[in-house]
Amino acid sequence: MSEILPETAEAGAEATSSRMNMIQAINSALDIMMDRDPNVIVMGEDVGYFGGVFRATAGLQAKHGKTRVFDTPITECGIIGVAVGMGAYGLRPVPEIQFADYIYPALDQLVSEAARLRYRSAGEFTSPITVRSPFGGGIFGGQTHSQSPEGIFTHVSGIKTVIPSTPYDAKGLLIAAIEDNDPVLFFEPKRIYNGPFDGYWDRPTQNWSKHPAGDVPTGYYRIELGKAKVVRAGGALTILAYGTMVHVCTAVVAAAGVDAEIIDLRTLIPLDIETIEASVKKTGRCMIVHEATRTGGFGAELSALVQERCFYHLEAPIERVTGFDTPYPHSLEWAYFPGPVRITEALKKIMKDA
Incomplete structure (x- = not known):
């Protein structure tokens, strides 16, 4: 589960x-x-x-x-x-x-x-x-x-x-x-x-239940660079994300009821390819979500790496949900973000024959 x-x-x-x-x-x-x-x-x-x-x-x-x-x-x-x-x-x-x-x-x-x-x-x-x-x-x-x-x-x-x-x-x-x-x-x-910011979280189609604030040790500690984190365990699909998109994906997956494993990359370079490879070989499916534009975005590199290392384990084409290849829109930025509608559509596509 x-x-x-x-x-x-x-x-x-x-x-x-x-x-x-x-x-x-x-x-x-x-x-x-x-x-x-x-x-x-x-x-x-x-x-x-x-x-x-x-x-x-x-x-x-x-x-x-x-x-x-x-x-x-x-x-x-x-x-x-x-x-x-x-x-x-x-x-x-x-x-x-x-x-x-x-x-x-x-x-x-x-x-x-x-x-x-x-x-x-x-x-x-x-x-x-x-x-x-x-x-x-x-x-x-x-x-x-x-x-x-x-x-x-x-x-x-x-x-x-x-x-x-x-x-x-x-x-x-x-x-x-x-x-x-x-x-x-x-x-x-x-x-x-700023953590729980209702003015930004309660959009009509973007109402997440988990906000990015939490308990933080007050003293010294360090997290090793180059180590990804599995923030949600699952067996049907691997989702690779970072930054804000980790929270977006977590909320969308919960609403959709998909048994997805969500990996927060945390460090893009050096990349924890071992954690990614192990997850994709387990689930057989991979989705990549980031806010940056699609062409030349880091998702393209992730897709290539997964294809090279996990080809014989993939049960569906790799999906990418990203920002658009346009100048950043001011008044339409919430349409620019990968959100529930586009991520849910990608989920349905990649899980179609599951």
């Missing part, structure tokens, strides 16, 4: 916990790492006195000082360039790009410098930077505040790409990312930043 699997404490997690949304969990991770390591630096537009546009860095400057939490000019290329230099010097900078849509001016610094520094220096220098950035839709931000560019960076060798779906995972993964000696892009799905 299918079941929603509970959160399990990671090694090193303290017993004391508190109810947190994702913003609070991220803030806690940054605070703890700045307490533990004097080399951790937080920088970015409005992250200091104001505490960030989403308040993820609120209170950090007052506690840790202006030399460790500071505002930068509006220059994404400069922010990442300075962070790369800091990392090579021995610091562990955590720059924030205010919205993922603004990350493109920093692309050259990320691809040509941060990702290649270890290789180019024969291991003499590393780039231990963690780039935090809100991504995806859900706030009616339009074309310049809603993009999901993760597929671009999963193509780049040398960069790790992490996307949490719960406050618990956000804190543990962010701590692991900051401690990593290579550059990590940490994309935060802003649609689920």
